[in-house]
Amino acid sequence: xxxxxxxxxxxxxxxxxxxxxxxxxxxxxxxxxxxxRGGGNMRANYTASVTQGKLDITFTxxxxxxxxxxxxxxxxxxxxxxxxxxxxxxxxxxxVGKSQEPFTEFEVTPTKINIKRLHKDFLxxxxxxxxxxxxYVHCRSKEFGYLEIPRVGP
Numbered sequence: 001x002x003x004x005x006x007x008x009x010x011x012x013x014x015x016x017x018x019x020x021x022x023x024x025x026x027x028x029x030x031x032x033x034x035x036x037r038g039g040g041n042m043r044a045n046y047t048a049s050v051t052q053g054k055l056d057i058t059f060t061x062x063x064x065x066x067x068x069x070x071x072x073x074x075x076x077x078x079x080x081x082x083x084x085x086x087x088x089x090x091x092x093x094x095x096v097g098k099s100q101e102p103f104t105e106f107e108v109t110p111t112k113i114n115i116k117r118l119h120k121d122f123l124x125x126x127x128x129x130x131x132x133x134x135x136y137v138h139c140r141s142k143e144f145g146y147l148e149i150p151r152v153g154p
Contacts, residue, residue, distance in 0.1 A: 031138040031150050033079045034091075035066035039132025040074020046122065055093045055122055056146075057129070073132050091139055093149040095119045121152040 036042070036059060045056045062069075062077035071077050076091075083089070097119075107114040115123075128135035138151040 029140070029150075031140040031148075033154070034076050034137050034139050034147075035071060035079065035134060036076035036128075036137065037071040037073055037132060037134050038129035040072065042074040042129055044126065044129050046126065050097075052094060052096050053119055053122055055125055057091050057093070057125070059089055059091070061087075061089050070134060087141065088146050090145070091137065091147040091149050092142075093121065093125065093137070093152065095121065124152060 036057075041060055043058045047054050047056075059076045060072075060074045061083040062071045062075040063082055064077065065081045066077040066079050076089075077083060118126075125135060125137075127133070136152070136154040137149045139147040139149055142148045
């Protein structure tokens with residue numbers, strides 16, 4: 001069927017463009033499982049505001065997939081393959097909270113800092129990094145040179 005009308009052709013073009021945009025958006029949102037082991041040269045930096053917490057993690061790329069060999073201290077790997085040379089060794093995890101309540105609460109004494117309130121996923125990641133434990137994240141690449149963590153855990 002051939003459309004002679006400009007409206008019909010424009011409708012088809014809009015439909016095709018919309019389908020392409022939704023397909024690209026869906027592909028961009030796909031995340032993949034990664035296995036890491038804290039310790040070693042792995043570094044984490046936690047920052048928080050009233051409404052958001054952010055954990056930046058820098059790691060060493062494993063030379064094999066995590067199904068072939070568990071990562072060594074400070075390393076991360078995809079389940080099915082090692083992290084490639086072109087992929088970043090930096091990942092970021094963010095959680096946004098309610099604006100009317102503080103995102104993180106600390107109690108500072110002369111000898112220590114007590115974390116009174118912190119999102120459970122931050123605690124999972126921070127504890128694994130400090131203790132040199134295995135941890136699981138799902139990552140997707142961002143155009144700004146880091147991996148975004150949309151999901152924590154296996």
